[in-house]
Amino acid sequence: MPIGEKIKAARIAARMTQxxxxxxxxxxxxxxGQWESGKRNPKLDTIIKIxxxxxxxxxxxxxxxxxxxxxxxxxxxxxxxxxxxxxxLTVIHTTDPRKFINYALDQMxxxxxNKVAERAAEVLEVPRYRKGAPKD
Numbered sequence: 767m768p769i770g771e772k773i774k775a776a777r778i779a780a781r782m783t784q785x786x787x788x789x790x791x792x793x794x795x796x797x798x799g800q801w802e803s804g805k806r807n808p809k810l811d812t813i814i815k816i817x818x819x820x821x822x823x824x825x826x827x828x829x830x831x832x833x834x835x836x837x838x839x840x841x842x843x844x845x846x847x848x849x850x851x852x853x854x855l856t857v858i859h860t861t862d863p864r865k866f867i868n869y870a871l872d873q874m875x876x877x878x879x880n881k882v883a884e885r886a887a888e889v890l891e892v893p894r895y896r897k898g899a900p901k902d
Contacts, residue, residue: 769813772827774802776820790819 767775777787777798784802788795791812800806808816817824871879889895 767829768804769807769827769829770802770804772829773798773808773816773820776816776822776827777802780820782820787816787819791815 777784782790784798785795788798791798793812797806797808801808813827814824817827867882871882874882893900
């Protein structure tokens with residue numbers, strides 16, 4: 767579901783009109799209509815304000831699935847500016863590369879998985895990337 771539809775659904779669930787939400791955000795009510803219709807997308811700082819005003823999570827408005835959120839997660843938000851195609855985005859932040867690699871592999875076709883395996887084999891040929899290998 768596109769972000770505009772999510773904003774509209776959350777606004778209706780919060781029993782607010784477009785004018786009510788616009789007043790809280792300090793924007794023209796026409797902006798709310800443009801976001802909800804998909805003509806425009808709100809900026810990330812505005813999405814944060816919308817989520818607060820409607821009492822929903824930012825992740826839910828943006829269609830994000832998050833893992834291992836923490837202090838460093840905020841840095842990842844800078845990479846996510848908007849969701850223009852209506853598909854869910856997934857932001858992964860983890861200090862465990864195995865978690866990310868397993869997640870990424872699960873999202874890939876067999877062809878993609880084979881390509882990752884090829885690249886991993888190439889990286890293993892570099893001594894400094896192997897456990898127990900002498901450092902350069």
